[in-house]
Amino acid sequence: MPRVLVSDKLSPTAVQIFKDRGVEVDYLPDLGKDKEALLAKIGEYDGLAIRSATKVTEKLINAATNLKVIGRAGIGVDNVDIPAASRRGIIVMNTPFGNSITTAEHAVALMFALARQLPEANASTQAGKWEKNRFMGTEITGKVLGVIGCGNIGSIVASRGVGLRMKVLAYDPFLSEARATELGVEKVELDELFPRADFITLHTPMTDKTRGIINADAFAKMKKGVRIINCARGGLIVEADLVEALKSGKVAGAAIDVFETEPATDNPLFGMENVVATPHLGASTTEAQENVALQVAEQMADYLVKGAVSNAINMPSITAEEAPRLKPFIKLAEVLGAFVGQVTEEPIQEVEILFDGQTATMNTRALISAALAGLIRPQVADVNMVSAPIMAKERGIILSEIKRDKSGVFDGYISITVKTAKQTRSIAGTCFSDGKPRFIQIKGINLDAEVGQHMLYTTNADAPGIIGLLGTICGKNSVNIANFALGRNQPGGDAIALLYLDGPFPENVLAELRSDERIDSAKPLSFDVVN
Numbered sequence: 001m002p003r004v005l006v007s008d009k010l011s012p013t014a015v016q017i018f019k020d021r022g023v024e025v026d027y028l029p030d031l032g033k034d035k036e037a038l039l040a041k042i043g044e045y046d047g048l049a050i051r052s053a054t055k056v057t058e059k060l061i062n063a064a065t066n067l068k069v070i071g072r073a074g075i076g077v078d079n080v081d082i083p084a085a086s087r088r089g090i091i092v093m094n095t096p097f098g099n100s101i102t103t104a105e106h107a108v109a110l111m112f113a114l115a116r117q118l119p120e121a122n123a124s125t126q127a128g129k130w131e132k133n134r135f136m137g138t139e140i141t142g143k144v145l146g147v148i149g150c151g152n153i154g155s156i157v158a159s160r161g162v163g164l165r166m167k168v169l170a171y172d173p174f175l176s177e178a179r180a181t182e183l184g185v186e187k188v189e190l191d192e193l194f195p196r197a198d199f200i201t202l203h204t205p206m207t208d209k210t211r212g213i214i215n216a217d218a219f220a221k222m223k224k225g226v227r228i229i230n231c232a233r234g235g236l237i238v239e240a241d242l243v244e245a246l247k248s249g250k251v252a253g254a255a256i257d258v259f260e261t262e263p264a265t266d267n268p269l270f271g272m273e274n275v276v277a278t279p280h281l282g283a284s285t286t287e288a289q290e291n292v293a294l295q296v297a298e299q300m301a302d303y304l305v306k307g308a309v310s311n312a313i314n315m316p317s318i319t320a321e322e323a324p325r326l327k328p329f330i331k332l333a334e335v336l337g338a339f340v341g342q343v344t345e346e347p348i349q350e351v352e353i354l355f356d357g358q359t360a361t362m363n364t365r366a367l368i369s370a371a372l373a374g375l376i377r378p379q380v381a382d383v384n385m386v387s388a389p390i391m392a393k394e395r396g397i398i399l400s401e402i403k404r405d406k407s408g409v410f411d412g413y414i415s416i417t418v419k420t421a422k423q424t425r426s427i428a429g430t431c432f433s434d435g436k437p438r439f440i441q442i443k444g445i446n447l448d449a450e451v452g453q454h455m456l457y458t459t460n461a462d463a464p465g466i467i468g469l470l471g472t473i474c475g476k477n478s479v480n481i482a483n484f485a486l487g488r489n490q491p492g493g494d495a496i497a498l499l500y501l502d503g504p505f506p507e508n509v510l511a512e513l514r515s516d517e518r519i520d521s522a523k524p525l526s527f528d529v530v531n
Helices: 012-020 035-044 058-063 082-087 100-116 118-126 152-163 177-183 190-196 216-221 239-248 286-306 323-343 364-376 388-394 466-476 507-514
Strands: 003-006 024-027 047-050 069-072 091-093 144-148 167-171 199-202 226-230 251-256 275-277 350-357 398-404 412-419 424-431 437-442 445-450 454-461 481-488 494-501 519-526
Touching: 003 012, 003 035, 003 286, 012 024, 012 286, 035 058, 047 286, 058 082, 069 286, 082 091, 082 388, 091 286, 100 118, 100 152, 100 199, 100 226, 100 251, 100 275, 100 286, 144 152, 144 190, 152 167, 152 177, 167 177, 167 190, 190 216, 216 239, 239 251, 323 364, 323 412, 323 424, 323 437, 323 519, 350 364, 364 388, 364 398, 364 412, 437 494, 445 494, 454 466, 466 481, 466 494, 466 507, 507 519
Parallel strands: 003 024, 003 047, 047 069, 069 091, 144 167, 144 199, 199 226, 226 251, 251 275, 350 398
Antiparallel strands: 350 412, 412 424, 424 437, 437 445, 445 481, 454 494, 454 519, 481 494
């Protein structure tokens, strides 16, 4: 039974979800605050469920020898070292939809608070003052709302803006014209959004490209009296530049829920009359906290029990419905990659993966990850589907994918071609009705070979006596052959043989085989399969 550690506060209902789905769970909500205690205990678990208090550092990941998945109840994964987790093959999941409504509503609430100076008016009135003329606000209706980032949360804010009879401009490199039309917004570039917007709200993730996206240069392009709202990520706005823009009057007001450094107990924005500040409350509603807790428990349990992957940061998603159909082809892709990885001794420069027929309709991202894992494993034993794409990229391997309709006798197959500085190798395979992988083509030569844990691959010129040679050498050295597959490209041309063996091929027998001039090459292979 897989074990999960919950090291931050999570709903009791979420904990029960783990138990109901066959996962053993330890609920230790204060452990995430004790780095040393967590470090000592993390090696016992297959899964780690967290919020923001637990810091999943590289040191912690290295100590998590059994960890397979980290689940973050919430959208932000700033507290997880994702590259370190990926290198160790640990899936990192978040819950991007559980708090979308809540965060969007908070942004709209801050927009209203900013427009009508509600926090200052409240403080003044409760202090016994009646400063009705001091708090002159501005209407929302008819104003231009600029939305930077129109994904899950940004699109909700945009739709609310449309409902408030605002003119909504949206900047998002991934927003299609069709989606913009559906939302009722105008898709624009940043340089057009800045001078037109009366209100600007940020809903983009923190990346190298978006860090400091609102800075002195951006403020210079904005209209005088613009109001800024940030419920996304601290660091999207250069806070020192915002302070100067507020002091100069270029920015009439700012509503900030997130800060460059958190907890933000001291910040240059604090104390400014035209600033509304909240302590990262975007997801702080009862409904949102419950939603993300339940969602992360369901996702982690589905992965540990069924192999389904959803909302992963570093792994292609695999639904619970497609997992059973995809599983044998994931194994096939891994085996094909492993074959090429074992017979290729030079550094691989390019990998081309062809999906034919029904395989082209599957989740090919997952299949590609499996193929790369098999390809790299002969050199890096602990690689898996999570870490393989990263390792391939680090090694400078150029990857290409081809999909095509059924073109042969098989309903679907996968072909892998790799190129080195000196040669090109290729292999193809499919799954029969029993779900087991089979090799159907090597070096362009057709054959039909079962895949076994221990195999021997030979190449030679097509000539009489090769089968007898292989059988004789194996027989006299007590190497039992479970299955034997042959293929050739033409009579007297190139020929190959694949022997499925009961055990590893002994080194001394391999040397004897290679000494025969009729054998061009002989390579023992091993595959992680269950037959």
